[in-house]
Amino acid sequence: MKEIKVAESDFEQARISFIDSNNYKWSTIQCYYSMFHAARALLYTKNYREKSHYCLIVAIKALYVEKSLFPVHLVEGLQKAKTLRENADYYDEWSEIGAETILKLAEEFLEKAKQIINIQSENN
Numbered sequence: 001m002k003e004i005k006v007a008e009s010d011f012e013q014a015r016i017s018f019i020d021s022n023n024y025k026w027s028t029i030q031c032y033y034s035m036f037h038a039a040r041a042l043l044y045t046k047n048y049r050e051k052s053h054y055c056l057i058v059a060i061k062a063l064y065v066e067k068s069l070f071p072v073h074l075v076e077g078l079q080k081a082k083t084l085r086e087n088a089d090y091y092d093e094w095s096e097i098g099a100e101t102i103l104k105l106a107e108e109f110l111e112k113a114k115q116i117i118n119i120q121s122e123n124n
Helices: 002-019 024-045 053-065 072-091 096-123
Strands: none
Touching (some): 002 024, 002 096, 024 053, 024 072, 024 096, 053 072, 072 096
């Protein structure tokens, strides 16, 4: 699935930005987009499309979290990553701690999304 490939690529670039370059701003932004694309993949498997970043989060809560298919802490992590990404993008504010936190959440988010998509593919 294209969205998962994009999410994996964004995550790998985030990891490189964090570890190899100490570029915490770009790592933060790339982590968010990894999570964003993984979340889009989850929506697409249910034949939905998002209208905004905010709506994507609401949809993941309704379709996955409320049905106990996806951990709430990961959706809260997506919301946190969105805020950190906006701060980095629009206000030039970021931190090593924020980037490190989101890097861990992005990895977990991506792995859980892939697991769910694989299960759904097997059931179809």
